[in-house]
Amino acid sequence: MPYHWTDPDPDRRQLQLWPHNSLPPRGLAIFVLATFALLMVPLLSVLGSVLLWGLLPFILLAVGGVWYALGRSYRDRRILETLTLDETMARLTRRNPDGQELAWECNRYWATVEMHPHGGPVEHYVTLKGAGREVEIGAFLSEEEREALYLELLAAFRR
CATH class of the missing domain: 2.30.29 (PH-domain like)
Structure with a gap:
């Protein structure tokens, strides 16, 4: 309890x-890293093309959003x-x-x-x-x- x-x-x-807090800080880091790795898998098919640079900012934005949302949840629960x-x-x-x-x-x-x-x-x-x-x-x-x-x-x- x-x-x-x-x-x-x-x-x-x-x-x-x-x-x-159901997710410890180490679990948060693992989750964000796993999210980044899984979002990078589709980019392997466009590696070496200009399309990679068009998609990469959106993937980084998605990973940054997940990181920010989970970090905000931690900060809001510091009671x-x-x-x-x-x-x-x-x-x-x-x-x-x-x-x-x-x-x-x-x-x-x-x-x-x-x-x-x-x-x-x-x-x-x-x-x-x-x-x-x-x-x-x-x-x-x-x-x-x-x-x-x-x-x-x-x-x-x-x-």
Whole structure:
């Protein structure tokens, strides 16, 4: 699962969540290289002719487009959410892909964990409520992961 709990010290627990990336960076490089190689195979028949120079820019443009799109996908998924629970406070910070950091803090006693099975941006939407605000957590996780996260958060807030 793309989240894990850590216990930095006995009085504090920390949960880190991040989006799942199914293609590792090495796989990205292999995929782009394989795409380039497969697009070059038809050019073998026009090797040595002027037609090669007419087709080559379009093939390079296609490979560059694939590289850009996959790289953009990686950049857009650089999200990190960190929930810190100590004896009295709950603090959620979210670092967006552009580097902007958002924070929510609440007295742990008044904080509640809620799941909205329908009506949210995604099915089984998980939120934390307290200090007059309701904030989402793990919206980028799959539906099954959000359900498991909800149960883990309930147990963590009961401690």
